[in-house]
Amino acid sequence: MIMEKKDRKEFNRRNFLKIVGVGSVTSATTLIGCKPDNRVSVEGGSIGEVPTDRMTYRTNPNTGDVVSLLGYGCMRLPLRQKTDGSGEEVDQETVNELVDYAIEHGVNYFDTAPIYVRGWSEAATGIALKRHPRESFFVATKSSRSNTLESGIAMYHKSMQDLQVDYLDYYLLHSIGSSIEDFHKRFIDNKLLDFLLKEREVGRIRNLGWSFHGIVDVFDYVLAMDVQWDFCQIQLNYQDWKYATGRNVNAEYLYGELVKRNVPAIIMEPLLGGRLARVPQQALNMMNEIHLEDSAAKWAFRYAGTPEHVLTVLSGMVYMEHLQENIRTYSPLEPLNEQEYETLEQVTEILVNSDYIQCTECQYCMPCPYGLDIPGVFAHYNRCVSAGKMLKSSNDENYKNARRDFLVGYDRSIPKLRQADHCIECNECLSRCPQQIRIPEEMSRVDQYAEQLKQRLEF
Amino acid sequence: MLKTLRLTLAIICFLLVTLLFLDFTGTAHTWLGWLAKIQFLPALLALNVGIIIGLIILTLLFGRVYCSVICPLGVFQDAASWLSQRMKKKRKFSFSLAISWLRYGMLILCTAAFIFGVGPLVALLDPYGAYGRMANNLLQPVYQGMNNILAYFAERIDSYTFYSTDIWVKSSITLLIAIATFLIVGILAWRNGRTYCNTICPVGTVLGFLSRFSLFRLTFDTEKCTKCGLCTRSCKASCIDSKNMVVDYSRCVSCFNCIEKCKFGAIGYISRYPGKEGKVVSISTTETEDKKGISRIKFLSIAGLFTFTNVIKAQQLLRVDGGLADIEDKKMPDRKVPIVPPGAQSLKKFNRHCTACQLCVSICPNNILHPSGKLSTLMQPEMSYEQGYCRPECTECSQVCPTGAIRPVTPADKSALSIGQAIWIKDNCVVNKDELQCSACERHCPTSAITLIAINSDDKNSLKYPAVNKDLCIGCGSCEYYCPARPFSAIYVEGNVRHHSV
Known part of the structure; x- marks a missing residue:
């Protein structure tokens, strides 16, 4: 009897609180409801939910592939300490989560290479992609740093094995451009290119192309070869458009040549290794004057995605927040207008006059044999x-x-x-x-x- | 009143001296360095006449207040004894006779050790040095650990106020000696108060001899005294014979506990030559209760040591991107002549003056000073360049040294002072081993004493070996520290027996 009484009392109190709570929430919502545009929600914060069905797609003129403008770069993957403390390993659960999320929100292009992330990238990407229907994604990988036909073929087979696929959507001759001799040594003299062309004929390579870093002679030479290139991967961003550093070539020229030959461009380093996401305050202020809420990264992605011949823009996304922001940027893409282009030119001016070391943190130099980071x-x-x-x-x-x-x-x-x-x-x-x-x-x-x-x- | 004054001053001195040994940023010594320099044995070794005379006069006037206030080991014993009484209320002291043969024996031993240049023995007996070793070896790691915790959080909030430091065991022998000192002195103090000071400590013996003649001293008022023995039971120096109303002034450390304890005001701290007014006011206090005591010090075990794995992963056939190469720990070379800091002038002079107090070791920001493990120079600091080198802008050790073992030098003096010679070992050099060019030693040499010489002078692309110009080398160790050869550097420094300018 007493118990019952107590129960009821508690129940009543709880109920009372509930009613009061709901009441106050409703009244609060009614009050806020006066402003019709407020979009506060649990999932997306004040910027709203991440759209799943508004991604901008581009069509590959050669194969008709419909490719998402945001491409997933697997050059950087989330790592974690091994449980036994013996070093690092790929954080596969997080990779799976990111890949699932990307596919769910319309991303369908995944770019990797045998040498990425200490050689772990292909296998980790393969595990994550295996959980999705083969036709729901395009996977790209590369022929890296190999000099002989045998090692080149072995690498090619190993890639398919690690990625757990029986055909590759995009295959690249990795990072050519240091010299014409080097290109010949790697792909022509040893007949590796012939092998790859045959593989394309039988359909195990659906698109054959190359990625470029280096001197303009090599670019011109390879582009003019008597080979039908299905695509070309270049470094493009608003700084590299006119102010490419080191021995890189201005993206303005590279992109122009690709357009002339109707070769679709795949864009790498849209953020210059993250540097365009952390611009000096002065530059950020100029961007904020036009779009108060847009990040510097969004500007850079819009820049890279605006040219029509761009098939996809690669971004190595280790954090969910970056993935979400990039999906938003391209769902759909708002092409840059004249005024925005002008702003970015001014921003570029600040950047090239800054004292930056032009590192994109690609890790190609690592590991340094003497342990430097x-x-x-x-x-x-x-x-x-x-x-x-x-x-x-x-x-x-x-x-x-x-x-x-x-x-x-x-x-x-x-x-x-x-x-x-x-x-x-x-x-x-x-x-x-x-x-x-x-x-x-x-x-x-x-x-x-x-x-x-x-x-x-x-x- | 007197006790309160003594206690307040003692706590302040003790905490500040301790801080001197804890601080690794070099800021404390700018303000507090003098506290180390007024210590008796360091001042004596430094031939700091002013301070020695000052301390002698102080003792001749007021008795052994040095032992009660200035000496950190003395205050440490008081703290241990106080704790012991807190834990076990019944513990009381009793009167005992002086063990003169031991006291003077120890003093003679110490003097002989000094005269015959047996540095480690002097160092072992020096009370200030003993405390320094305890603070440096046992307390500094805890302090650094707490600093590192703060640095960890500072990093999380993007603050640059705290930075983390490496905690490492500089010498296991010195660590063991510090632990032994802590236990022996601590236990003696816990059981019987100032036993150490009055039987072993040479400084205590010297000052005790002087304090027999001190102007102000404890005096019994024979009319008031009831011979109740309270004073004897409160005397941590066991020097009051209340039955005969006699005080052994050579052992009294002027702590004034007896004055406070006496219910009858029968003990006064008065001049041995009564003034015209007769007796100088005898001060007795009973009203003061225990005030703020010394906070309990917890000694934690040394935080984790940095260990590197030395395993080199099997090279994969395909060179892949990313990751960091393992870095093997460097090992200390077997030096024929130890390197001692600029300002030491010569090994002999250094070894005779150093009391191994570890103040320089505590302060060295480059982690190159550590106590010696050799018997003849036990616990005295030596330099070694596994974790850093003697940086050009740093003169910290020479500024803090209280004994004059390391004389003050300026960065300018130091840049022209040769404390050692670099020696190249071809077998270890990566130019020889890995057949690639390396310029680490040459590039970092502050005096340009290293030149790279082509192995084959006809070949323009020939690899180059380093050549050391002995006239320019100052022995700072930058070449040894930056040498990529591991675990033994391909270029290392041998100390100079006598330092000279270049």
Whole structure:
């Protein structure tokens, strides 16, 4: 009896609270309801849900493939510490989650290579894709760093095996451009290209193309060959359009040539390794004046996606937030207008006049045999440039803080033994950098800057 | 009143001296460095006449207040003894006779050790050095650990206020000696108060001898005294014979506990030459209760050590992107002559003056100073360049050294002071082993003492070996530290017996 009474009492109280709660929520919603455009929801926050059915697609003129403008780059994948502490491994659950989400929201192009992510990328991508119908995605992989016919064929078979597919939608001659001789050595003299063309004939390669980093002669030469290229992968973004650094070629020229020959372009480095997502404040302000809520990354993706001959824009997305933002950007794509182009030109001006090291953190140089974290060093340096913390002189007003931030941040982001001062100038990395950065020289520059600060020298 | 004053000063001194050993940023010594320099044995070794005279006068005036206030090992014992009484209320002291043969024996031993240059023995007996080793070996890791926790959170909120530091065992022998000192002195103090100070400590013996003649001293008022023995039971130096109303001034450390305990005001701290007014006011206090005590110090075990795996993964046939190469730990080379810091002038002089207090080891921001494990120089610091090198802008150790073992130098002096010689080992050099060019030693040499010389002078693309110009080498170790050869560097520094300018 007492129990019952108590129960009822509690029940009543709970009910009462519930009613009051619902009541206040309803009244609150009614109040807010006065503003019709408010879109606060649990899933999408104030920016709304991520659309699943509004992705912009482009059609491949050669095969009629309908490809999503956002392509998933598997050059960077989420990693985690192994449970036994013996090193790192691919975080497969997260990869699966990201791939599922991407496919659900209209992404259907996945780009990988045998050498990506310490050689783990193809297998991890394969596992994630295997869980989807084969016709729901296009997969692209590459013929990387191989000199003989045998190793080239072995790599090709291994790729199919790791990706768990019996045909490849897109196959690329990986990163050609250092020299015409090198191209001949890798693909012509050993007849590897002939083999690949045959594979295309029998349908195991649906599209054959190449990715380009390097000197313009090689680009012109390969493009003019008596081979029908189904696509070409180039580095394009608003800085590289007219101000390509190192031995890269201006994207304006590359894209123009591809249009002339009706070869669809696949875009890599739309963010320049993330640098265009972290532009200096001054540049960001100029963008914000036009679109207060748009990120710098969105601008860069819109830029890369606007040209009509672009088939897809690759982005290595390790975080769900980045994937969601990029899906939003291209669902659908709002092409850039004249005024926006002009703004980006001004932004480019700021960027090229900044002191950035042109590293895209692609990891091709790694591992450094002497243990340096090359992309890490450059990333720290570039972050300080973006944040406006680089000192021009020891008399600068913010000397004390900027000095501390640089040095403390340096030790935090990179262990001492992997910092720039440990570079021995062996030059092993030089040939591997697709951006043609003189890595040892830049290391020495970063080290000199750090030394100036450590020793409190005047400069 | 007097006890409160003594206690307040003692706690302040103790905490600040401890801070000196904990701080690794080098800021504390700018303000507090003098606290190490007024310690008796360091001042004596540094021939710091002003301070020695000052301490002698202090003792001749007020007795062994040095032992009660300035000496950190003394205050440490008081803390242990106080804790012991808190834990076990019944524990009381009792009067005992002085063990003179041991006291003076130890003093003679210490003097002899100094004269014959047996540095480690002097270092072992120096109370300040003993405390320094405890603070450096046992307390600093805890302090650094807490700092690293703060740094961890600071990093999360993008603050640059704290940065993390490496915690490492600099010398296991010194660590063991520090633990032994802590246990022996701690247990003695826990059981019987100032036993160590009055039987072993050479400084205590010297000051005890002086304090027999001190102007102000404890004096019994024979009229008031009831011989109740409270004073004897409260005397941590066991020096009050209340039955005979006699105080052994050589052992009294002027803590004033007895004055406070005495219910009859029968003990006064008064001048041995009474003034015209007769007796100097005898101060007795009973009203003060226990105030803020010394906070309990927890000694935690040393936080995890950094270990690197030395396994080199089998090279895959296809070179893939990303990842970091393993870096093997460097090993210390077997040096014929130890390297001692710039300012030490010569090994002999250094070894004679150093009391191995570890202050320089605590402060070295480059992790190159660590206590020696050799018997003849046990616990005295040596340099080694596995984790860093003697950076050009740093003169921290020479600024903090209280004994003059490391004389002050400026960065400019240091850049021209040769403390050692770089020696190249061809077999280890990567140019020889891996047949690729390396310029690490040459590029980092601050005096340009290293030149790269072509192996084959006819070949323009010939690999180059480093050549050391002995006239320019200052032994800073940048070449050794930056040498990519592991675990043993291909270029290492041998110490100079006598430092000289280049």
